[in-house]
Amino acid sequence: MDFELTSEQKAAHQEFRMFVDQEIMPYSDQFDEAQAMPAEVVEKMAKAGYLAAVVPKAHGGLEMDATTFGLLCHEIGRGSASLLSLLTVHGMVCQAILKWGSAEHKTHWLPKLATGEAIGAFGLTEPNIGSDARNIETRVAPTEDGNYRLTGHKQWISFAQVANLFLIIAQCEDKPTAFLVERKTEGFSTEPMSGLLGFRSAMLAKIHMDECLIPASNMIGRIGFGFTHVAGTALDHGRYCIAWGCVGMGQGCLDSSLHYSGTREQFGKFLKDHQLIQQMTADMLTQIKAARLLCLHAGTLKDKGDPSLIMETSIAKYFASNMVQKVAEQAVQIHGANGCSTAYPVQRYYRDAKIMEIIEGSNQMQQMIIAKYGYQNFMTASRQTAN
Amino acid sequence: MENNNAKIREFMGQFISNVDFADDEDIFASGLVNSLFAMQLVLFLEKDYGITVENEDLDYDNFRTLNAIVDFIERKTKAAA
Known part of the structure; x- marks a missing residue:
């Protein structure tokens, strides 16, 4: 196996390294102490195109190969593990939509995620459920008009304080199922978490969902495949x-x-x-x-x-x-x-x-x-x- | 069809190595595979058969038995032809 980087990958790595040395490293401990990631840092990440890393070019992304994206994670991790978690969870939402979303999901959300207009977060973990993820307690119930009501709590959700698009895993007919949930949804709220050992500027929050009305079209994949x-x-x-x-x-x-x-x-x-x-x-x-x-x-x-x-x-x-x-x-x-x-x-x-x-x-x-x-x-x- | 059966059985055999399973045995219901198998199966089908497993294909009836997987590939490859 040859793991020699191509000249393009080397150049990209150099660009990532400079970005981190100039924009992140000098301030990481300040972010950590303040337990917050300034909005302008997220904006700089978006402006540099890093939030679009895994999004296809057809949807306004950079469509990085896996190694180049890995090098980006390497450098952002070197700068700030908290900021890396933004790249992680945002990318997780992008990937889930890319692989299992409908054509409408892709057309509507991927360009917004690529520019940072939408910031994604991933809601799986709950107060009572960590590794035993199949048995999450958050539930959706069908409404008479074919949509869903979502109720439950999520916890330790990175960047939930600032994200506006959440991939929430909930039980639907007692089967894990994935839904896109917007922050603006009535009954949806977040509660910041602080005083953590690490990831102190990863903007972690609890998520509370109280009878949130979710359109059936927001389901990603099918019932039971969440x-x-x-x-x-x-x-x-x-x-x-x-x-x-x-x-x-x-x-x-x-x-x-x-x-x-x-x-x-x-x-x-x-x-x-x-x-x-x-x-x-x-x-x-x-x-x-x-x-x-x-x-x-x-x-x-x-x-x-x-x-x-x-x-x-x-x-x-x-x-x-x-x-x-x-x-x-x-x-x-x-x-x-x-x-x-x-x-x-x-x-x-x-x-x-x-x-x-x-x-x-x-x-x-x-x-x-x-x-x-x-x-x-x-x-x-x-x-x-x-x- | 016969070739597909053998090839898929060989792939599944990596995950179900200590018991015999029938072509029509529900591998999910019998607990023979774990959740990671599901995504590895998707990747295997996409790479080896040049198909794309999509949102609308997510139906356990497409994946629950060896026979079902063979049928699914036949349908997908015919649709793509």
């Missing part, structure tokens, strides 16, 4: 974003550690010349490279539409989020007390890294499906050998 297919498509995209974002965060940890250990002296020599610092640096660098290769592999499979992309993306997300949790811990250790202060970004990476092991399918859920995948591959190979 979790397996619609959320499945969205979550695969989410895991891909998160995996790449973790690599970017890891790179941010490494960059800060290399700078710090190359400028701070203890015992008469730079930290970088102490062997135990070198051990941590070598482990960080190696782990980041390994995670990046898994992401590149997943991206290659995505561009081919290979069925194994689902599991290889899960593996990339699992490894990369584990990686960044360890790398961020080592980065804080290298920075010592300074690493615990807002003078350096590593404390933010450290807090955000923990979130990466929980979102878009906790790592325990990933472990269960990855182990099963291993068994499936083993049995298939054994059968082929026997034949």
Whole structure:
């Protein structure tokens, strides 16, 4: 497998890196402290075209290949994990509409999502339901005129404070079903969430839906396909974003550690010349490279539409989020007390890294499906050998 | 038709490797596959048969048995021809 970037991908990566260095990195800790993402940052993302990354050109998007989009997630993740979550959830809504929406959904919503006129958010998790997503408690009931009334609560929804288009998964005839719900819908409200360990500027909110009238035409996919297919498509995209974002965060940890250990002296020599610092640096660098290769592999499979992309993306997300949790811990250790202060970004990476092991399918859920995948591959190979 | 049956059985066999299943067995009702299988099946059909599984195709009657999947492919490829 050749994972060499094309000249176009290298140029795009350079553009993303400059955007993040100029527009995000200098302010990320301020956003974190304020527990808010300024509207002008979202506008800058839209103006740069990044909200249109996965939208086809026919609908006003950039139609990035999977690797280029991964590089964007890498850089945005390096700048701010909270801002990465905008790219993630917005893209999840775009992907769900793109794959399972009607022609009308695509024509109406994709151009708006591409420009940022519409900001998307993904409503699956609830106060009582996390990993056990099939058993969500939010419900729709049919109305006499063939539409639906939606009632329930969602929680931990990234960018729900500012989004105006929500992909909500609800039980319809006791089967998970997906609906597009606009913020302006009567009975729909959001309640900001604050004081979180990480993702502090990801504008998280609870969503309350009280007898919201939803047109039947807002259903995405069909009754009973909301979790397996619609959320499945969205979550695969989410895991891909998160995996790449973790690599970017890891790179941010490494960059800060290399700078710090190359400028701070203890015992008469730079930290970088102490062997135990070198051990941590070598482990960080190696782990980041390994995670990046898994992401590149997943991206290659995505561009081919290979069925194994689902599991290889899960593996990339699992490894990369584990990686960044360890790398961020080592980065804080290298920075010592300074690493615990807002003078350096590593404390933010450290807090955000923990979130990466929980979102878009906790790592325990990933472990269960990855182990099963291993068994499936083993049995298939054994059968082929026997034949 | 026969070729499609064998090819799809081979794909499904990756996921259902420790039990025999009949051509008309409901693999979803019997719990033989998990939710991730559903999207992998969509990707497999799209990649290997050059079809697009669309919104209106989302009906478990198209996917619940090996026979149903074979019929679905026949219909989709005929419609595209």
